[in-house]
Every structure is written in C-alpha cells, then in structure tokens.
Amino acid sequence: MMRDSQDTWLPQPALDEIDIGQVLQALADPVRLQIVRLLAAAGEGSCTSLDVPVKRSTVSHHLRTLRESGVVATRLVGNTRLSRLRLAELEEHFPGLMTSILAATPRGRQLEVTHGR
C-alpha cells in the first residue's frame, strides 16, 4: 500500500472553510454520529465495512455529508474509499469539540427503526 502523501483524496473543505453550523448539522444525525464513533474506534472505514443499520447507498450519502462538512477525509485506494476523522485538524480549530463528543457515553436509542421504506 502506498503512503498517504501519494494517495488521492476526495475534495474537502479547508480548515478555515469549515463551518461550525454544518459540522453540528452533520453530527446531529444518529447514524452519522455512530459512523463517527466507529471511525474513531477503527481509524478508517468504508461503506461496506461500517456496521450501521442502513443500506450501503445511505452510508455513502452520510460519508459524503461528513466529508463536505469537514468532519472526515476520504482517500481512494484501489476500488474502495477509506474515510477517517480529521481529528487533529478539528481539535486545532474547535478544541474539545470532537473530544467531548467521542468521550460522551452514548445514551439510549441510538439505533431505532427508522422510516424511509
């Protein structure tokens, strides 16, 4: 596998372009919050590797939302896309934000039967 510096990354907002409002909206969704926790635990993850109770296309949509808001960064390796949290950058810009969220004990009902179809 190649080094990170040689990988191709999907477009993402720069540090000073990250809007705290969009970050909060991204983290407000239960499934996305669960994805964030899984990424924090596993380091990286893809659409199929993340264990969330939604279909793959929905996970892809959530990862896109997280990336466009600046929460995760995605690099292309072969046919898969590996996403990871931008923890260091976020901690620099919003000290304590992600740390407190990840440290917080997930209270009940994290995975309900949703609507959709």
Added chain:
Amino acid sequence: MMRDSQDTWLPQPALDEIDIGQVLQALADPVRLQIVRLLAAAGEGSCTSLDVPVKRSTVSHHLRTLRESGVVATRLVGNTRLSRLRLAELEEHFPGLMTSILAATPRGRQLEVTHGR
C-alpha cells in the same frame, strides 16, 4: 428582584441525563444556534427580547427544545421567563464543546428566508 436560589425554575434534565445527541440536534438548527449566541452575549433572554427572525411562538418552541436538551435553564420571574446558558455545567460535562462553538466565527447565511409560512 429575588436571588436565584429563590426563583422558580422550569424542569430541566440533570447533568448526567444530558444526551450529547440531543444537544447536537438542538444546536444544529441555525435559529437555535443564533439564540445560543445571543444568550451567551446577553447573559439572559426571553421570547421577546431575543432578536431572531422568527415569530414569538417559534422562539418559545426553540427555547423549549434547548431547555429539554439541557442547553439552557429557564427561571420564572413575574410574567416573563428568563433563559440562560448552562455554560458551567456543560463545560464540566463536555469540556470545550460550547466554548469552541461560541468562539467559532459564524460563517455566512445565518439568517435565510425560511419556509414555514
């Protein structure tokens, strides 16, 4: 005016009952985020004193959401209800969370023409 210890307070979740997911959902709304910033600047605020581009009944709804999620505390004084941020408590439970959010520069489009009616 009476001392805080003698005031009547609306019911609110205890510190260890606050769910980070509900807090994030509460802060995700642009109007509520603006209310939070106004409260941080003014110390306290009521439905009519807060300068937000929505009707009074909507502000009341938002303040209720913020209170039930644990972000603000509301005390009854006379005929009005004064709400304030639970900054110290939140900082204790989620260090850096509110601090980073309040310190973040509010990027564009904070007050768009919304739907509703």
Added chain:
DNA sequence: TCTGTCATACGATGCTCATCGTACATGACG
C-alpha cells in the same frame, strides 16, 4: 376590574432530508 403584555399550547402546513432501490462506473481478479 379591565386592559395589555408575556409565554405557551395547539393544529395546520409544507420544506428538508434520511432512506431505499436501481442503474451505472470503476477496479480487482481470473
């Protein structure tokens, strides 16, 4: 008591978006 202000409750409305299924593109592997 009467009036005005404050806040909430309630129902209605319609936008937002989370979700899904399907189709399609791309890369890996024979």
Added chain:
DNA sequence: CGTCATGTACGATGAGCATCGTATGACAGA
C-alpha cells in the same frame, strides 16, 4: 475478456420538524 465487488448518482417516498396563526392562561398596572 468476463465476472464480481465497491461506491456513487439518481429519483422517489415518507417522516420529522420548523414555522405560523390563533387561542388560552397568567401576571402587572391603572
């Protein structure tokens, strides 16, 4: 080349909820 897996794009659908107007209750002051 063909086959399979991965991920995304797209359109459709429906639940959630932000918003409003109105009605209601409570308090303050004259």
